[in-house]
Amino acid sequence: MTPEQLSTAARSLRDAAASGHYISPLRETYPTLDANSAYEIQRINTEHRVAGGRRIVGRKIGLTARAVQAQLGVDQPDFGVLFDDMGYGDGEPVPMSALQQPKIEAEVAFVLGRDLAMPSPSQLDVMRAIDHVLPALEIVGSRIADWRIKFVDTVADNASSGAYVLGNTPRRLSDLDLRLCGMVMTRRGEPVSVGAGAACLGHPINAVVWLARTMASLGQPLRAGDLVLSGALGPMVPVAPGDVFETRIHGLGDIKAVFEAANSEEQA
Numbered sequence: 719m720t721p722e723q724l725s726t727a728a729r730s731l732r733d734a735a736a737s738g739h740y741i742s743p744l745r746e747t748y749p750t751l752d753a754n755s756a757y758e759i760q761r762i763n764t765e766h767r768v769a770g771g772r773r774i775v776g777r778k779i780g781l782t783a784r785a786v787q788a789q790l791g792v793d794q795p796d797f798g799v800l801f802d803d804m805g806y807g808d809g810e811p812v813p814m815s816a817l818q819q820p821k822i823e824a825e826v827a828f829v830l831g832r833d834l835a836m837p838s839p840s841q842l843d844v845m846r847a848i849d850h851v852l853p854a855l856e857i858v859g860s861r862i863a864d865w866r867i868k869f870v871d872t873v874a875d876n877a878s879s880g881a882y883v884l885g886n887t888p889r890r891l892s893d894l895d896l897r898l899c900g901m902v903m904t905r906r907g908e909p910v911s912v913g914a915g916a917a918c919l920g921h922p923i924n925a926v927v928w929l930a931r932t933m934a935s936l937g938q939p940l941r942a943g944d945l946v947l948s949g950a951l952g953p954m955v956p957v958a959p960g961d962v963f964e965t966r967i968h969g970l971g972d973i974k975a976v977f978e979a980a981n982s983e984e985q986a
Contacts, residue, residue, distance in 0.1 A: 741863060752870060778799075779797055780858075781795045800947065812883070820859050822955050822957050823953070826899070827882075835941075844923060851888070856881075856947050885973040889969065901914060913953070
């Protein structure tokens with residue numbers, strides 16, 4: 719793709735987010751779009767947000783479920799950027815106006831206490847760098863109409879990022895068995911998603927190792943203080959105005975996401 723096409727594609731995603739008028743898949747509009755071009759579009763919009771006053775606070779990992787990778791025809795995850803204005807606290811109302819075609823999924827979040835700037839960080843490097851672990855809910859979103867995405871579409875669209883909710887119960891990695899940690903998500907008391915740590919590349923740490931190596935190879939290593947959302951523990955669930963989701967992740971505790979109703983009244 720030419721620089722002009724990359725710039726136009728990036729702007730179309732920004733316009734879709736601002737207007738709510740979602741666009742056709744980028745792969746259809748730009749048949750030459752490949753993974754490198756998709757990440758370049760993501761980079762353009764990242765720089766645009768930073769120039770507008772947003773701050774990068776970490777990264778998210780997507781496509782960590784083998785079944786989803788097979789569906790999109792890829793054999794590895796992808797990553798997106800987390801900004802300061804995307805985060806909400808446990809139980810804090812999330813405005814629907816900030817979201818685009820939202821869906822929610824439960825994840826394990828990691829906060830780093832050390833830089834991972836060495837070449838090809840090892841699993842041991844990653845485990846040593848983790849300061850604490852938190853329960854999290856990622857609210858994914860898409861600027862592509864009807865979620866008609868393939869790999870290049872979601873990469874360009876910041877890995878279909880939307881928002882996230884962080885829990886308030888930090889845990890030490892050494893106190894957890896994240897491969898076997900069970901997860902149950904309910905919507906107003908009704909179970910809507912179940913899973914476990916093994917659904918995330920076999921173990922959430924595997925996903926963080928992949929991200930650490932990828933970012934180091936790009937010259938953008940993960941740093942102390944970075945937040946990493948490691949990928950879904952179970953199926954994602956569509957979000958509607960007024961929804962309340964409560965999730966329990968064994969060993970990590972409970973977390974709640976509350977979505978404002980269409981009339982913006984907060985829900986209990």
